[in-house]
Amino acid sequence: MDNPEEQARLLSDALPYMQRYENKTVVVKYGGHAMGNAALGQAFARDIALLKQSGVNPIVVHGGGPQIASMLQRLGIQSEFRGGLRVTDQATVEIVEMVLAGSINKEIVALINKEGEWAIGLSGKDGNMVFAERAKKTQVHPDTGETELLDLGFVGEPTEVDRTLLDLLARSEMIPVIAPVAPGRDGNTYNINADTFAGAIAGALQASRLLFLTDVPGVLDANKNLIHELTVAEARALIADGTISGGMIPKVETCIEAIERGVQGVVILNGKTPHAVLLELFTQHGAGTLIVP
Numbered sequence: 498m499d500n501p502e503e504q505a506r507l508l509s510d511a512l513p514y515m516q517r518y519e520n521k522t523v524v525v526k527y528g529g530h531a532m533g534n535a536a537l538g539q540a541f542a543r544d545i546a547l548l549k550q551s552g553v554n555p556i557v558v559h560g561g562g563p564q565i566a567s568m569l570q571r572l573g574i575q576s577e578f579r580g581g582l583r584v585t586d587q588a589t590v591e592i593v594e595m596v597l598a599g600s601i602n603k604e605i606v607a608l609i610n611k612e613g614e615w616a617i618g619l620s621g622k623d624g625n626m627v628f629a630e631r632a633k634k635t636q637v638h639p640d641t642g643e644t645e646l647l648d649l650g651f652v653g654e655p656t657e658v659d660r661t662l663l664d665l666l667a668r669s670e671m672i673p674v675i676a677p678v679a680p681g682r683d684g685n686t687y688n689i690n691a692d693t694f695a696g697a698i699a700g701a702l703q704a705s706r707l708l709f710l711t712d713v714p715g716v717l718d719a720n721k722n723l724i725h726e727l728t729v730a731e732a733r734a735l736i737a738d739g740t741i742s743g744g745m746i747p748k749v750e751t752c753i754e755a756i757e758r759g760v761q762g763v764v765i766l767n768g769k770t771p772h773a774v775l776l777e778l779f780t781q782h783g784a785g786t787l788i789v790p
């Protein structure tokens with residue numbers, strides 16, 4: 498773009514938004530489906546670097562469901578999902594930790610560092626940041642109609658979040674990049690759904706924004722049109738009437754919980770749109786669905 502007038506207009510439109518988020522914490526959940534190709538990954542890393550350079554305190558929580566699936570397949574380990582969560586035995590949790598806290602985490606760190614920033618890769622285990630307990634998910638048995646506890650193995654729910662390390666990093670040049678794995682007080686390692694993990698971190702930090710980068714433009718209505726803004730009550734109604742289904746249910750439920758914990762606004766947006774994070778935070782109309790109290 499060479500037109501100086503257009504450049505000036507863009508800058509003057511963006512500046513008030515940049516000031517609005519100065520010194521504010523923004524948690525970005527980078528989903529495995531949003532990690533498309535190398536160019537998109539670099540555009541994401543650039544957005545995170547630019548947020549830090551604009552005075553925002555960005556925190557990245559990443560997933561990696563598809564990447565875990567392909568590694569399990571390569572190793573010949575069967576895997577299944579119940580209630581949207583991966584049933585995780587001892588062999589699986591070792592692979593989950595290896596893929597999430599090992600390869601994916603370091604790839605994202607390297608991409609951000611390539612943009613001239615100082616990212617640091619962590620999991621819930623570092624600095625006693627997160628402790629988890631065995632997830633207590635229930636489902637209604639299709640034959641008996643009784644509510645039963647799902648046996649998901651080492652799938653965890655965050656029960657304690659200590660913000661000491663994250664507060665320290667916020668005062669430094671470092672950008673935390675966190676894998677959703679955490680220890681239990683029982684000595685086990687737990688696999689935590691990345692949306693749930695990001696919600697817990699954003700809640701503990703009372704974040705200004707929590708962004709969920711996925712592979713759809715946001716929450717879609719019954720006619721598949723993007724809904725730009727939803728209240729908690731409207732979101733609940735869309736779950737109840739079936740407009741929101743599948744993987745979008747736990748995502749929207751996590752949004753609602755995060756708002757109830759004090760996060761000011763949660764956005765679901767398409768991570769496959771280049772520079773989705775910048776467009777969401779620094780333009781008037783944003784890019785996805787904003788869920789507000």
Ligand SMILES: Nc1ncnc2c1ncn2[C@@H]1O[C@H](COP(=O)(O)OP(=O)(O)O)[C@@H](O)[C@H]1O
Binds near residue numbers: 530713718740742
């Ligand atoms: N109302 C809806 N609006 C948007 N997506 C929906 C809706 N209902 C169900 N979905 C599904 O939810 C999916 C996103 O959830 P999920 O696959 O778990 O994302 P991620 O892996 O990024 O965490 C979409 O790809 C879409 O198929």
Ligand SMILES: CC(=O)N[C@@H](CCC(=O)OP(=O)(O)O)C(=O)O
Binds near residue numbers: 561
């Ligand atoms: C318990 C559980 O299901 N954990 C997820 C963790 C990764 C994740 O959530 O990744 P996405 O955000 O890319 O889906 C898993 O094993 O796939």
